[in-house]
Amino acid sequence: MIEQQNIVQDERAILVGLVYGTQTETMVNEYLAELAFLAETAGAVAVKTFIQKLPRPDSKTFVGKGKLEEIKQYVQKHGINLIIFDDELTGSQIGHISDALGIKTIDRSDLILDIFARRAKTAQAKVQVELAQYQYILPRLKGMWKHLERQGGGIGSRGPGETEIETDRRIVKDKIALLRKRLKEIDKQATTQRQERGTYIRVALVGYTNVGKSTLMNLLTKSDVLAENKLFATLDTITRKVVYEQTPFLLSDTVGFIRKLPHHLVESFKSTLDEVREADCLLHVVDISHPGYEDQMGVVDHTLQDIKAFDKPILTIFNKMDLYEETVFDPWLDEEVKRDLLNQLKARWERETHNNCVFVSATERQNIDALRNTVLDKVKQLYEERYPYLTQFY
Ligand SMILES: Nc1nc2c(ncn2[C@@H]2O[C@H](COP(=O)(O)OP(=O)(O)OP(=O)(O)O)[C@@H](O)[C@H]2O)c(=O)[nH]1
Numbered sequence: 490m491i492e493q494q495n496i497v498q499d500e501r502a503i504l505v506g507l508v509y510g511t512q513t514e515t516m517v518n519e520y521l522a523e524l525a526f527l528a529e530t531a532g533a534v535a536v537k538t539f540i541q542k543l544p545r546p547d548s549k550t551f552v553g554k555g556k557l558e559e560i561k562q563y564v565q566k567h568g569i570n571l572i573i574f575d576d577e578l579t580g581s582q583i584g585h586i587s588d589a590l591g592i593k594t595i596d597r598s599d600l601i602l603d604i605f606a607r608r609a610k611t612a613q614a615k616v617q618v619e620l621a622q623y624q625y626i627l628p629r630l631k632g633m634w635k636h637l638e639r640q641g642g643g644i645g646s647r648g649p650g651e652t653e654i655e656t657d658r659r660i661v662k663d664k665i666a667l668l669r670k671r672l673k674e675i676d677k678q679a680t681t682q683r684q685e686r687g688t689y690i691r692v693a694l695v696g697y698t699n700v701g702k703s704t705l706m707n708l709l710t711k712s713d714v715l716a717e718n719k720l721f722a723t724l725d726t727i728t729r730k731v732v733y734e735q736t737p738f739l740l741s742d743t744v745g746f747i748r749k750l751p752h753h754l755v756e757s758f759k760s761t762l763d764e765v766r767e768a769d770c771l772l773h774v775v776d777i778s779h780p781g782y783e784d785q786m787g788v789v790d791h792t793l794q795d796i797k798a799f800d801k802p803i804l805t806i807f808n809k810m811d812l813y814e815e816t817v818f819d820p821w822l823d824e825e826v827k828r829d830l831l832n833q834l835k836a837r838w839e840r841e842t843h844n845n846c847v848f849v850s851a852t853e854r855q856n857i858d859a860l861r862n863t864v865l866d867k868v869k870q871l872y873e874e875r876y877p878y879l880t881q882f883y
C-alpha cells in the first residue's frame with residue numbers, strides 16, 4: 490500500500506472554480522458546493538470559494554495572475570493551508586501555484602483519490618486505489634516534485650513519498666505493472682466467487698454518491714451496511730441473498746458515482762464494478778431532494794455506459810422524498826397544491842422511465858412495500874424469461 494500519512498484534521502481550505510467553456514456560473518457554484526462536501530469528508534474545512542470567468546484555464550497558473558494574487562493575500566491573511574481546484578491540474582500548474590502560494594495545492598481528482606485511499610478496506614480496493622494513484626501521479630511527476638518536497642502530510646499527500654518521486658518515472662511504471670498483475674490475481678478469485686453464485690437473478694443498487702443506496706440495501710435485506718452522510722461511504726461491493734415470497738435473488742450495494750470521477754479510478758475499479766456489469770437488473774437510486782438530481786442522473790447514465798452496463802432493465806428509485814417535500818414545499822402552500830405538484834413530478838418521471846420508477850423515503854420508510862413488490866415482480870419476470878420451464882427458484 491502507498492505510504493499512508495496522517496490526515497491533518499481541520500485543515501483550512503479554499504476552493505477554486507473556473508467558469509469557462511460550457512460551464513455556467515450556477516453550475517460552477519453547485520460543483521463547488523459538492524467539492525466542499527468532498528473536502529469535509531476528507532477532514533478539511535472549506536473556508537472560502539473563489540470563482541473566475543476566463544475563456545480558458547491559464548496554462549501555468551490555471552486562474553489569471555491577478556486572481557492568484559488576490560488568493561495569495563487571502564491565504565496569508567486567514568491562515569489557509571490547502572487550496573483545492575475543481576478541475577484537474579497539470580503537474581506544472583500544481584508546481585507554479587504551490588510555489589506562488591506556499592501551500593499544498595490539489596485538485597478534485599486528488600481529493601477523491603485521497604478519500605478512496607482512506608476508505609479502502611479490502612485488498613482489492615486497496616490495490617485498485619493505489620493503482621489509480623500512481624497512474625494519476627505519473628504524468629505529473631515533474632511538476633509535482635518540488636511541490637511534494639516542500640509539503641508535509643495531510644490531504645492530497647497520500648501519494649508516493651519523496652524518494653519514489655526522485656527515483657523517477659521508471660519505478661512508478663514498474664509499480665503500476667506490479668499492481669496490475671496483483672489486481673489480475675485478485676480479480677480471478679472474485680470472478681470464481683461470482684460464478685459460484687450460480688443461477689440466482691442478480692440485482693445491483695447503483696447511483697450517485699450519498700443518495701441512500703446503503704440505507705436501501707439495509708432496508709431491503711435487513712443487513713447492516715455502513716450508511717452515513719459522507720461521500721463514498723461504500724467502496725466495496727457487498728452482496729446479500731434476499732428471499733421475498735419464496736423467490737430468492739442476490740442484491741448488491743456498490744460504490745457511488747460522482748461527477749468527474751478520475752478516469753483511472755473508474756478504470757481500476759472495473760472489477761468492483763463487474764457486479765454492476767454482470768447484474769440482470771439495476772436499481773438506479775436518485776436523491777430527488779438534491780437540486781442537481783437530474784445532472785446526477787446524467788452522470789450515472791454516462792458512467793454506466795462507460796463501464797458497459799447500460800443494456801439491462803433499470804428501475805429508478807427516487808429516494809429522500811421526505812427531504813424533497815421539506816425543502817421544496819413552503820409551509821403556507823395549500824395541501825391540494827402540494828398534491829398536484831407531487832402528482833406532476835411523478836407523472837413526468839413515470840413517462841420518462843416508461844413506468845419503471847418508484848418514489849420512496851428510505852429513512853422514513855415511505856412506500857418501501859411498493860418498492861419491494863416492484864423489485865419482486867421484476868425479479869420474477871427475469872426468472873421466467875431465463876428459465877421458462879421452472880415454477881420455483883429456491
Ligand atoms: N432525509 C433522508 N435522508 C436519507 C434517506 N435515505 C438516506 N438518507 C441519508 O443519506 C445519507 C447517505 O446515505 P447512504 O445510504 O450512506 O448513501 P449511499 O448512496 O450508500 O452513499 P455512498 O456509499 O457514500 O455512495 C445518510 O445520512 C442517510 O441517512 C431518505 O430517504 N431521507
Ligand SMILES: [Mg+2]
Binds near residue numbers: 702704721
Ligand atoms: Mg453506500
